[in-house]
Amino acid sequence: MNLRDLLVGYKCQVLHGDPGQADVCAGIAYDSRRMTTGCLYIAMRGSRTDGHRFVADAVEHGAAGVLVEHPPEVQILPRTCVVQVADTRAAAAVVAARYFGEPSREMRVVAVTGTNGKTSVSFMTEAVLRMGARARVGVIGTDGCRIGTERIMIDTTTPTTPEAVDLQCILRTMRDRGAGSVVLEASSMALALHRVDATDIDVGVFTNLTPDHLDNHGGSMEAYKQAKLLLFGGMCQRAVVNADDQVSADIAVLMPGAVTTYGLDDTVAEFRATDLRVQAAGTRFVLHHAGRRRAARVPIPGRFAVSNALATLATGHLLGYDVDALIAALEDLPAAPGRFQTYQTPGGVSVVVDYAHSVDSLEKVLATIRAFAGRRVFTVFGCGGDRDPSKRAPMGKIAGTYSDVVVVTSDNPRGEDPDEIIDAIMPGLKGTTAAVVERITDRRQAIARALEAAEPGDVVLVAGKGAEPYQIVGGRKLPFDDMAIVQELSTLPTA
Numbered sequence: 155m156n157l158r159d160l161l162v163g164y165k166c167q168v169l170h171g172d173p174g175q176a177d178v179c180a181g182i183a184y185d186s187r188r189m190t191t192g193c194l195y196i197a198m199r200g201s202r203t204d205g206h207r208f209v210a211d212a213v214e215h216g217a218a219g220v221l222v223e224h225p226p227e228v229q230i231l232p233r234t235c236v237v238q239v240a241d242t243r244a245a246a247a248v249v250a251a252r253y254f255g256e257p258s259r260e261m262r263v264v265a266v267t268g269t270n271g272k273t274s275v276s277f278m279t280e281a282v283l284r285m286g287a288r289a290r291v292g293v294i295g296t297d298g299c300r301i302g303t304e305r306i307m308i309d310t311t312t313p314t315t316p317e318a319v320d321l322q323c324i325l326r327t328m329r330d331r332g333a334g335s336v337v338l339e340a341s342s343m344a345l346a347l348h349r350v351d352a353t354d355i356d357v358g359v360f361t362n363l364t365p366d367h368l369d370n371h372g373g374s375m376e377a378y379k380q381a382k383l384l385l386f387g388g389m390c391q392r393a394v395v396n397a398d399d400q401v402s403a404d405i406a407v408l409m410p411g412a413v414t415t416y417g418l419d420d421t422v423a424e425f426r427a428t429d430l431r432v433q434a435a436g437t438r439f440v441l442h443h444a445g446r447r448r449a450a451r452v453p454i455p456g457r458f459a460v461s462n463a464l465a466t467l468a469t470g471h472l473l474g475y476d477v478d479a480l481i482a483a484l485e486d487l488p489a490a491p492g493r494f495q496t497y498q499t500p501g502g503v504s505v506v507v508d509y510a511h512s513v514d515s516l517e518k519v520l521a522t523i524r525a526f527a528g529r530r531v532f533t534v535f536g537c538g539g540d541r542d543p544s545k546r547a548p549m550g551k552i553a554g555t556y557s558d559v560v561v562v563t564s565d566n567p568r569g570e571d572p573d574e575i576i577d578a579i580m581p582g583l584k585g586t587t588a589a590v591v592e593r594i595t596d597r598r599q600a601i602a603r604a605l606e607a608a609e610p611g612d613v614v615l616v617a618g619k620g621a622e623p624y625q626i627v628g629g630r631k632l633p634f635d636d637m638a639i640v641q642e643l644s645t646l647p648t649a
Contacts, residue, residue, distance in 0.1 A: 155179075157194065157219040157235055160249045164239070169225055171235030176219040182250055182319045183212070191216030194253075196246045196319070197223070205242070221245055247318035247351035254326040258336075258354040261292075261329055264469055265340040265350060267385050268361025268396070270515040271462050272314070272339040273297060273620075275361060277490040278466040279337045286483030287475045292328035295339035296509075297491060297621055299324050301331055315344030318351065325353070335473070342381035350389065357472050358390030359465055362399045364514035383408065394468045396461065397423040414472055416464035418457060425468040427460045434496075434504070434526045441467065443477060451485045454494050456522030492620025494519065495637055499644035502610030507637045509620025511538065511565065513548045516617055520556035529611040530558040532604045535618050536597070537579060539570030539626075546575065547582035554586025557615075559607065562593045563600035565618045566626040597625060597634065602643050616640060 158173035180192030186208035189195060195212035197205035197220065209220055210228040219235040220226070221242050230236055239245040251258070264279060266272045273296045280293040284302060292301045296314045299306040308316075308324055315338065316324060328336055340350050340358075363379055379401060386393055386405045393413045395402040397420035406413050417423035418430075426442040427450075436453040439460050452463040463484055470480040489495055497505045506523060510516040516535065523531055533553045537546045553560045562579050564572040572595050583591050590607075594600040604614045616636045619625070625634035 155253060157237065160194070160252050161237065161245075164245060164248055166245070167238045169222070169236040169238050170230045171219075171232070173219065173235050173237060176235035178218050178253065180218075182246075182253055184246065184317060184319055186211040186215065189215035189217060192218050194219045194221065194249070196221045196242050196249070197226075198242050198246065198317075199223075221249070241348070243318070244348045244351060247322075247348050247353075250319045250322040251352035254322040256352075256354070257322065257325040257329045261325070261333060262335040262356045262473055263325075263354060264335070264337045264357045264359060264473075265353075265355045265385055265390060266337065266359040266361065266465075267340040267342070267345065267382050268359075269364045269512060270518070271361035271458070271465070272341070273509065274459075274462045274490060274493050275359060275465045275469075276337045276339050277493065278462055278484070278487060279469050281487055282466055282470055282480050282483040283335060283473070283475065285486060286470070286479040290332050290334055292324075292333040292336040293338070294321070294324060294336065299328075301328055301333050304331070306331075314339050314341045315349050318349045321349060321353070340385055342378055345384040345389075346381040350385070353389075355385070355390040356392065357469055358385045358393045359469055360386070360393065360395040360399070360401065360405055361462070361465060362396055362514070363401045364512060379404070392472055394465055394472060396465065398461070414468050416461070416468045418461060418464075423464075425464045425471075427464055430457065430460060432456060432522065432525055441477075441481065443467075443471075448478070448481060450481045453485065453487055453489075455526060456494070456518065458518045458522070459494070492622070492637070494522075495621070497637065497640060497644075499605065499640075501644070503605065503608040503644070504611075504613045505605075505640050505644070506613065506615045507620065507640065508615065508617050509622075510535075510617045511619075513545050513552055516549055517552045517556070519615065519617065520552065523613050523615055524556050527613045529609070529613075531556065532559040532561070532608055532612060532614040533557040534561045534563060534597075534600050534604050534614065534616045536563045536565035536567075536572075537575055537618070538565045539568035539572070539575055541568075543578060546578040550579040550582025551586060552582075554583040554588040554591065557588050559590040559604070560588045560592070561600045561604050562591070563597045564595055564625070564627075565597075566622075567628075568626050569628065572627075598639055598643075601636070601639055605640070605643050614640075 157176035178194045195217040209226040283289045397415040397417035415423040416425040427439040429440040431438040441448040495507045510519045
């Protein structure tokens, strides 16, 4: 496919060469280190570097064409075509979709956005459709890309929603491997940076909006909300929205007649849950839909789990699946790695590993644990470095309010001093009801301390990293899996 075909109808200016003669035969790259002869290179601006700096490298490696936002300040070889566009990220989505044959048009695509619950709803939806409808479903998100248990091994540079080029490649791979549906997580930054553009989305799902990642949106909740709303401003055909969140009203205005609501508190939601009975092994509830009452159960404790289950049931229903079959599959839902993942130590201590890394998500998890815990609650948590610092003290307050013992430690400190991050958390713990507060910078030692102090019947929450198999310290990504560490430490012989 030549560059002219990839850009047909797209506003651009040819700066050098002939797009009709630029044969893009070896893929698309936005990293000059991935360039091979015959690739199209797209110079994109990132948070730390600008791809325009590496145009010369791309040309040297045999780029068939280059997309830029301004004329390159390097000598261009005669064989290389250079085309200028207003926004290379927006162009990348269109070009990549065309290059890979617009795979989203061949599948039903669900995109899930919201502050909390994206991964859980994506996991639930994939599992329920696979088990209840025997569908072959792909899932793309924080926990990687897969079809069932089959991993799609494509290197991406973003943790939740891949860059547009990678996303379209993954969608094509999934379709070629037989997936008829795909569920993907759509982060606010992915939406703002056009990663999901040019993807045909059948159902957009909105879970909730609470303060998090505000540093990526100028510190503004309004800007954060507007980024989420991009999904519902023409990108999806239908929407499933949480009526318990006031943002649902904004979505209803954007998509009149195309919104299906769910909720626990909203009495007119189309998928509504009442009569919740929360236990450590799960939550039973009554589903109200289309004038019927149905008994249902999700094998995860807590109101948040029921809310996620309602989103899943509503999405499956919109895709045409039988509600009763979806409810049956929901009851047999497997555990989601790192999402309220439980473990019982040989000594009788209950451990919960959860990804909760915002004020709202930490409060929901701890409120759930507090509701069924028979004895003390221990919380081990930290906050990520190079991320919104305004949530650190509030998270400390939540931990101290719901826990008997708090051990503050490192999460992914990245480029920050771990002890300075902990310093910012500690003021939030002052005046709370926590009987014991400790700070242990080393995360492994912090988990060990909590397990050592806990007694049979106590519950230990290890929060913040979920199923992440690494810890980012400085520029290094070190192997670290919270649940694996818990299991290892709990089986070590005592002194």
